[in-house]
Structure formats: structure tokens, C-alpha cells
Amino acid sequence: MNTWKNKAFIALTLYGIALGATVVAAAGPKEPVKTAPVKPEPGSPGDTLTPVDARMAYLVYKLLDKDGKIIGADLKRGAKSFYQNCRPCHGEDGMRINFNPGGQPEYIGIRARKDLPTFWYQMNFGDEDRKMEAYIDEIPVDEMRDIAAYAQTLP
Ligand code: HEC
Incomplete structure (x- = not known):
């Protein structure tokens, strides 16, 4: 394609x-x-x-590259920023919140690999109903790119 x-x-x-x-x-x-x-x-x-x-x-x-992976990211900075901003709720390995409690567990890493646009949307604009914060005014876009790339490496 x-x-x-x-x-x-x-x-x-x-x-x-x-x-x-x-x-x-x-x-x-x-x-x-x-x-x-x-x-x-x-x-x-x-x-x-x-x-x-x-x-x-x-x-x-x-x-995004053709496989839906983030390109040009600084993974080290992503890890640091994830640790600072996301770990308190999602856990250091992203496995504290399971997004699919009814079935096969799905964590932030799986979501970032399977459906990055949704991940990106949620990180930027949050989800009031689910108590996920919006980061568009908190984290510069380059740093979000790094977080997203790092999240794709999580379990
Ligand atoms: C104050 C706690 C908190 C922090 C900090 C936090 N989150 Fe969340 N996040 C949540 C909650 C709660 C949910 C919804 C969980 C649910 O529906 O089971 C969520 C959901 C998400 C989702 C939706 C996943 C999906 O596929 O439905 C993504 C993506 C996400 N968070 C990314 C991030 C990223 C990236 C960061 C750091 C920049 C972050 N979160 C920081 C609490 C937090």
C-alpha cells in the first residue's frame, strides 16, 4: 500500500x-x-x-512511519518524561492501569503500539470521564513525541 x-x-x-x-x-x-x-x-x-x-x-x-511507529524520537528523554509525568498513575512500566479489565490485559505500551492516534489524542486532550488529564498545555509537542515513542517500547 x-x-x-x-x-x-x-x-x-x-x-x-x-x-x-x-x-x-x-x-x-x-x-x-x-x-x-x-x-x-x-x-x-x-x-x-x-x-x-x-x-x-x-x-x-x-x-508516523508506515508501520505506525514514531520516528525521530529521543527515547531517553521520553523515558525521563514518562517517569516524571505518567508513572504516578500508569506505573514505571506502564502496567499499573489495565485498559481491558474484562479480558486479556492491555497496558499503555500495547495501546501505544496498536493504536497510536488514540494514544496521542488521549495524551494531548485527556478524557474527563475517565480522569485522564490533558497535556497539550503542559508538555511541549517534541517531548510528547518522545513519550509516545517510549510508550511504544513498554509492555
Ligand atoms: C493522575 C493520573 C494520571 C496521569 C498522571 C496520567 N494518566 Fe493516563 N490515564 C489515567 C486514567 C485514570 C486513565 C483511564 C483509565 C481507564 O479508563 O481505565 C488514563 C488513560 C490514558 C490513556 C488511554 C489509553 C486507552 O487506550 O484508552 C492514555 C493513552 C494515557 N492515559 C496516557 C498517559 C500519558 C502518556 C501520561 C503522561 C504524559 C499519562 N497518561 C498520565 C490517569 C493518568
């Missing part, structure tokens, strides 16, 4: 979600429906992606 095309496809899908959200928001009682804007280059001045879409697009465009 052509990876570049896959990434472009995912990015376009994300963009479609962003557009959908814009149209839904615009369709509220006060605002008339707006026409969809033309897609700008990611990071260009005209880029109006939401923070969520911009962060997810960054992952897809810049950080």
Missing part, C-alpha cells in the same frame, strides 16, 4: 471531520450555514484547523 496516500487519506478524513464540525457549529440557530473553506496547507497562515485536528494531523504527517 502507498503510505503517502494513506496519510493523505487520513489527513483528509480528519479535515472532513473538522469541516463537519464547522458546518454543524455554523448551522446553530443564530448563524446561517457557511460555505466550506478551501483546504489550506497545514501550518500555513490560512490553516484554520481546530487544535485537535492540527495536533492529529501533525502526528499523521510528521511523526
Whole structure:
């Protein structure tokens, strides 16, 4: 399969979600429906992606190789940052929280390998219902890349 095309496809899908959200928001009682804007280059001045879409697009465009692994990370820094930020709840080896209590145990490492976009989303934006914090305003994006790469090495 052509990876570049896959990434472009995912990015376009994300963009479609962003557009959908814009149209839904615009369709509220006060605002008339707006026409969809033309897609700008990611990071260009005209880029109006939401923070969520911009962060997810960054992952897809810049950080993932064709096997869904993070590229260009500093694993040592990732280990240190994981230790500082994530260990208190997830444990040093990431095995304190089991995400699949009903069946075969699944820890943060497995999740990071199997489904990095979800991992990335959860780390950036958290999950209020499950008491997982959002780190987008706490940890610089390069350091998050390192944490994600390190998490992929955990059990
Ligand atoms: C204050 C405690 C706490 C800290 C600190 C914390 N987490 Fe979490 N995290 C949680 C809880 C609680 C959940 C949800 C557990 C559940 O649903 O069983 C969670 C869920 C997650 C998930 C969702 C996994 C999935 O597939 O559903 C990811 C990914 C995650 N955390 C990553 C991180 C990373 C990376 C860090 C460090 C930057 C971190 N967490 C720091 C408590 C924490």
C-alpha cells in the first residue's frame, strides 16, 4: 500500500471531520450555514484547523512511519518524561492501569503500539470521564513525541 496516500487519506478524513464540525457549529440557530473553506496547507497562515485536528494531523504527517511507529524520537528523554509525568498513575512500566479489565490485559505500551492516534489524542486532550488529564498545555509537542515513542517500547 502507498503510505503517502494513506496519510493523505487520513489527513483528509480528519479535515472532513473538522469541516463537519464547522458546518454543524455554523448551522446553530443564530448563524446561517457557511460555505466550506478551501483546504489550506497545514501550518500555513490560512490553516484554520481546530487544535485537535492540527495536533492529529501533525502526528499523521510528521511523526508516523508506515508501520505506525514514531520516528525521530529521543527515547531517553521520553523515558525521563514518562517517569516524571505518567508513572504516578500508569506505573514505571506502564502496567499499573489495565485498559481491558474484562479480558486479556492491555497496558499503555500495547495501546501505544496498536493504536497510536488514540494514544496521542488521549495524551494531548485527556478524557474527563475517565480522569485522564490533558497535556497539550503542559508538555511541549517534541517531548510528547518522545513519550509516545517510549510508550511504544513498554509492555
Ligand atoms: C493522575 C493520573 C494520571 C496521569 C498522571 C496520567 N494518566 Fe493516563 N490515564 C489515567 C486514567 C485514570 C486513565 C483511564 C483509565 C481507564 O479508563 O481505565 C488514563 C488513560 C490514558 C490513556 C488511554 C489509553 C486507552 O487506550 O484508552 C492514555 C493513552 C494515557 N492515559 C496516557 C498517559 C500519558 C502518556 C501520561 C503522561 C504524559 C499519562 N497518561 C498520565 C490517569 C493518568
